[in-house]
Amino acid sequence: MIEVKNIKKSFDGVEILKGISTTFEKGKTSLVIGQSGSGKTVFLKSLLGLFTPEEGSIFFDGKEYEKLSTAEKRHLRTEMGMVFQGSALFDSMTVSENVMFPLRMFTNQSVSEMQDRVDFVLKRVNLVDAHHKFPAETSGGMQKRVAIARAIVMNPKYLFCDEPNSGLDPKTAIVIDNLIQEITDEYNITTVINTHDMNSVMEIGEKIVFLKDGYKAWEGTNKEIFKTNNESVSDFVYSSDLFKKVRQVYLRELEG
Numbered sequence: 654m655i656e657v658k659n660i661k662k663s664f665d666g667v668e669i670l671k672g673i674s675t676t677f678e679k680g681k682t683s684l685v686i687g688q689s690g691s692g693k694t695v696f697l698k699s700l701l702g703l704f705t706p707e708e709g710s711i712f713f714d715g716k717e718y719e720k721l722s723t724a725e726k727r728h729l730r731t732e733m734g735m736v737f738q739g740s741a742l743f744d745s746m747t748v749s750e751n752v753m754f755p756l757r758m759f760t761n762q763s764v765s766e767m768q769d770r771v772d773f774v775l776k777r778v779n780l781v782d783a784h785h786k787f788p789a790e791t792s793g794g795m796q797k798r799v800a801i802a803r804a805i806v807m808n809p810k811y812l813f814c815d816e817p818n819s820g821l822d823p824k825t826a827i828v829i830d831n832l833i834q835e836i837t838d839e840y841n842i843t844t845v846i847n848t849h850d851m852n853s854v855m856e857i858g859e860k861i862v863f864l865k866d867g868y869k870a871w872e873g874t875n876k877e878i879f880k881t882n883n884e885s886v887s888d889f890v891y892s893s894d895l896f897k898k899v900r901q902v903y904l905r906e907l908e909g
């Protein structure tokens with residue numbers, strides 16, 4: 654579980670995060686949504702420890718990040734998996750070598766132990782014949798699977814994904830969303846996803862945190878988002894006519 658208490662972060666005197674508090678639960682897929690520039694990436698990087706908020710605290714399973722020693726912080730980092738926007742695979746390494754990279758960096762496992770773990774996670778993301786391929790020889794959807802395999806190879810407690818669907822067709826995007834949700838549930842991970850994708854919100858938004866201009870403007874579930882009267886949320890989520898219609902049908906069904 655991650656608890657965020659009133660974090661504030663500024664750059665060059667401009668406040669970007671203006672006091673955000675929320676919680677992300679274990680075994681749940683939580684989404685952070687909001688317009689471009691609302692502070693989602695700064696927020697995610699603050700959770701990852703890449704930015705240090707000037708105020709507020711972040712607790713990982715009860716432990717306050719800023720109070721940890723350097724060694725404890727380093728250990729906590731090994732418990733965090735990250736899926737970057739655009740997958741961020743190493744072009745010159747095979748799929749297998751990409752996934753093995755964190756094990757080589759952070760563990761003393763033997764090559765055969767590492768290979769077993771790589772085989773296991775690649776199988777888990779349904780990639781069985783891709784070990785020796787280079788990223789350029791695989792599709793965008795496969796690259797996301799490799800990025801997810803690499804993010805979970807260390808068996809993380811926390812998984813952070815920045816726009817995991819960017820660049821994917823809608824069908825593949827749903828498969829990737831569902832894969833992240835299944836893995837989160839199966840391994841009881843605390844997962845936080847930054848997204849623009851309204852399909853993701855509807856499909857896997859067990860908890861949604863809506864950021865606006867550096868504030869948390871709303872939070873709730875994908876069911877609650879249909880019913881909310883919060884204007885900022887409605888303007889953002891229902892800016893497309895298709896989603897407006899989906900919402901009307903859903904509300905009508907609720908009334909009926």
Ligand SMILES: Nc1ncnc2c1ncn2[C@@H]1O[C@H](COP(=O)(O)OP(=O)(O)OP(=O)(O)O)[C@@H](O)[C@H]1O
Pocket residue numbers: 664669687688689690691692693694695696
């Ligand atoms: N390292 C930095 N230095 C200075 N300003 C920054 C830095 N990182 C982000 N910002 C500013 O913080 C604001 C929020 O940016 P952020 O990237 O968090 O938005 P976002 O919601 O993730 O947008 P998008 O959906 O487009 O990725 C922007 O105005 C951005 O210019």
